[in-house]
Amino acid sequence: MLHVLASRYLKKPGITIIEASQVIESHEPPIEAVRSKPDSSIVV
Numbered sequence: 001m002l003h004v005l006a007s008r009y010l011k012k013p014g015i016t017i018i019e020a021s022q023v024i025e026s027h028e029p030p031i032e033a034v035r036s037k038p039d040s041s042i043v044v
Contacts, residue, residue, distance in 0.1 A: 005017065020039055020040055020041040022040040023037075023040060023041075024037055024042055
């Protein structure tokens with residue numbers, strides 16, 4: 001799916017799509033979530 005999005009919408013140089021395998025939920029304490037989920041989209 002990332003390849004499809006990149007080929008259609010992100011042809012500008014300097015934009016990179018990186019897959020993140022972890023999700024930080026809105027109910028999680030922010031600092032704990034960032035420290036415990038290094039592969040979340042907000043950290044990557």
